[in-house]
Amino acid sequence: MVRIRLRRMGAKKKPFYRIVVADQRSPRDGRFIENIGTYDPLTDPPTVNVKTERAGHWLRVGAQPSEAVARLLKKTGITDESGKLKEIEADAAEATPAEPEAA
Numbered sequence: 001m002v003r004i005r006l007r008r009m010g011a012k013k014k015p016f017y018r019i020v021v022a023d024q025r026s027p028r029d030g031r032f033i034e035n036i037g038t039y040d041p042l043t044d045p046p047t048v049n050v051k052t053e054r055a056g057h058w059l060r061v062g063a064q065p066s067e068a069v070a071r072l073l074k075k076t077g078i079t080d081e082s083g084k085l086k087e088i089e090a091d092a093a094e095a096t097p098a099e100p101e102a103a
Helices: 052-060 067-076 086-095
Strands: 002-011 014-023 034-040 047-050
Touching: 002 052, 002 067, 034 052, 047 067
Parallel strands: none
Antiparallel strands: 002 014, 014 034, 034 047
16 A cells, blocks of 8 residues: 655654655655655744645545644645545536536
């Protein structure tokens, strides 16, 4: 299964994380598929940078976010409270077929 999770970077006692898409079986700091953002917990407030279109793509194709990444995506506004993409709800409303016009 493909997961969206944090990869720890930075020095000892100074954590810095990359938000990556990786296979569930890969080690935490090991091989990954794509880097989609960063998270710096040491700044006040913590800094989160996410490539929204790439995160949305991976969520649409079935990647599961870890608990920490799910919280970050919710804070940045990419997902709603239930964990679903906000874009999908807007796209579903647009995708409904329009009523045929009366002739």
